[in-house]
Amino acid sequence: MTAPIPRDIPLPLPAPEGFLEILLIASFLLHIIFVHLMVGGSLFSLACQIKGLKAPDYEKLAYRIMQTVTVNKSLAVVMGVAPLLIINTLYAPQFYASSALIGDMWMAIIPMVTLAFLLAYLHKFWWHHFINLPELHIGIAALETGLFLFIPLIFMTNVNLMLFPEYWPEVKGFLSAMLLPNVLQRYLHFLSASVLFTALFFVGWTGRKRFQEEAGFNELKIITVRRFFYAYAFGAAIFQILTGLMALASLPTQGMGWNFILILTFGGALALPALWWMWRNLTQPSHLLDDDFKRIIACFACAAIFMGIARHEYRENALADHKTAISEKTANYQAAVKEAGEQARQTAKKPEGIVSAPGESAFNKNCAACHHATLPTVGPALQEIKTLYADNPSGIVVWTKAPGKKRADSMTMPGFPQLSDEELTAISQYILKH
């Protein structure tokens, strides 16, 4: 397998490469947090709604959760603009290529996200209209959640495909790109992260003093709700480690390197103390859910930052040779462009002795496209025009100033307002002498 080597955009980067890379990692982390809260929130709201069929208080909880989804989804989109911009800047030859290869599904993201957002509003603002139609009510939530689950898979497919130019010639459409090694593993890793971060977020969110009054539960105790989220967070964290190991094991070797493994291990290790604290708080009666909560959050946040850096290291490793080859090709191409440009300028200067007939260059520029010397093409051939206007050179000028449609089987001639009377006269003389 060999990778195609395209050329880069031949304009300088707007800032030092390293600086843009830091900006990319930071803005991507910001974006992905809100994506997690949006996807996870939508999942939890759906789950609680289904649970609410039997225990009505959970339906109230689902409604509260939905309030956070519509806020987080707007932040997810707006935060995504910066990493998209930087990816476009730093990885133009790779990112545009992979986007084109899955182009229809990539473009479909826009209507799908729009639809998911509209469904989310429909769900939230009309909550109480649908309350007696549980099928429809849950159906809307399920459709919205389904879209929120599918859309990240498209992103995942694209950012994976851009890493491996040697796979590009094999790819035929979205499905084949999605089935490349590592996409589904990384996707599962992403999903468990969504559940983990959202569940932790809700443990904190339901712990606020005002939550009791906002939710208005009849029977359900706040502590039960919090334990519910806490248990999910713990389970998701375990799942997160397993899917992470799976994703690592299936990573293509192209981007492997000790720098990457080291950062990854360090990030992964940070999750371990957090897991221990969570386990203790869940199982030991002497501990509260809020014990060490800030530390747990800090551990996971640091782990996420390290993972973000490791992810970038892998990308840089995988593309290092391709990037070098691209810069060389681009520089060589620019040299070839320059040389050909020089050559063209030299040839353009040469014909000194030849004096062109007046009107000839204006004719070639404006008329030759449609009027061939002998062939009737778009308009009539020059021979025919000559016979028509043999005694009437000014007739050509008059016609060209206000052309119309003469022949049923050809198109109307456009006007030439940019040509002066002198130029038109010169052209008409050139035609008649031809």
Next chain:
Amino acid sequence: MDFPIFHIDFIGNRLLIAVDAILHVLINHAFAVGALPVVALLEFLGMRSQDPRWDNLAYRLLKIIFILTTTVGALTGVGIWFSAALVNPAAIGSLIRVFFWGWFVEWLVFVCEVSLIMAYFLSWQTANRSPETKLKHLRLGIFLAVFSWITMAIIVAILGFMMDPGNWLTERTLLSGLFNPMYFPQLALRTTLAMVMGGITMICLSYWHTRDDRGFRATVTEVLSKWSGIWMLGLIVASVWYYRVIPELMLANIPVAFATQEYAGWNGRLKVLLIVGLMYVSRILWVSVKRPGQVHGAKYLVSALLLFAMLGQFERVREFIRKPFIIGNYMYANGIRVEDYPLLQRDGILQHATYASIREVTADNQPAAGREVFEQACTRCHTVNGVNSIRGQLKNMYGDKPWQSEAIAAYIENMHGARYFMPPFPGNKAELNALSVYLASLQKRAAPFNGAQINGIPKPDHISTAISYGILPNLGIHHGEQR
């Protein structure tokens, strides 16, 4: 174009961007830039008069604005990037390199705008606790309106740049690109147009929301008509200014830009239509200030639709008069730089296209090679069978007479002279002939034409994996010092 060619043959690449962009600009102008000041104005009037009806109406309008702008509005904005990156990556990639910091600042403003609209909308009910919190809330609304205008002000710089890069061609700096000669007139036109559109759209929505309270409806329409009327005066001044600044060369293109070629003759009538439209809207505003409550709601709706149509037409013309370029005097609409032409015309476009599968035109591969040339040079704007189809163009030109490849070649070679909006043919003579053979073959039979999203890319050959060009030496850049 040195990227895999994404192509949708039915609606065409141009229309894909156009649908998304027009939807975006309508929502942006009518429901964000022009509408948010109206909401703040209504909230202010409610605070001054202590009449809760103003506040209720303002909140209801904001709810519609909130839902529309944070879904369709925001996503079609991202969609312009998505579609532009698929359709013409060379152009959007170049623009991003030049305007990176402009777009980055745009992003920061955008984050503020989204945060502000959420804060403004979601805190509306709780803000009524005390006059102090209400005043703070109104300030949020004013900030929001300002930020929403700033996002537009930044993007207009980039649009202006595409039409006329001004000093950028020689200076190549962000600022010279940002403050190109088109900037201020375009900003003035868009600002005033957005305000009138926003005002009238909000009149329409208020008309509906006040259907049970005729008296209040009359007061609201009077106030909003006055507001829109003031901006209307500005709009007329701004249109004249804008029209006078458009470079002469571009002005020469306008008769074709307003409508497709065959409708060029309609241009005069179309202009009349535009003027009549503005006069109609002005009259409706005038009457509704003079005789409040007596103008039928349908007339406001017609006014809003007229303004929408005018804006759509304006965007179309704007997009068209930059042709044949996608970035004025730097890159043609086919994604090929002006600078690249001598090389491609000498060696052939296929020799330098990383993702082409045929390199040389021979006697027996002409139709297949011609198809590749078509893919590289024409598909950014033309389809085979869909919107702006090449088949349709050829049928217009040659009708049912047999399409002759010689005649087509003679036409394409000189076409940019007579059709200002077409770039010159970028390949060499053999490729021109191959293209013409392919095009002539379309009279009888056109095989389905799919892009890289369906066909994928060809297996890399000696050219697509090479780093150096022909006899030129490899400049050998060492790792770490690239770019």
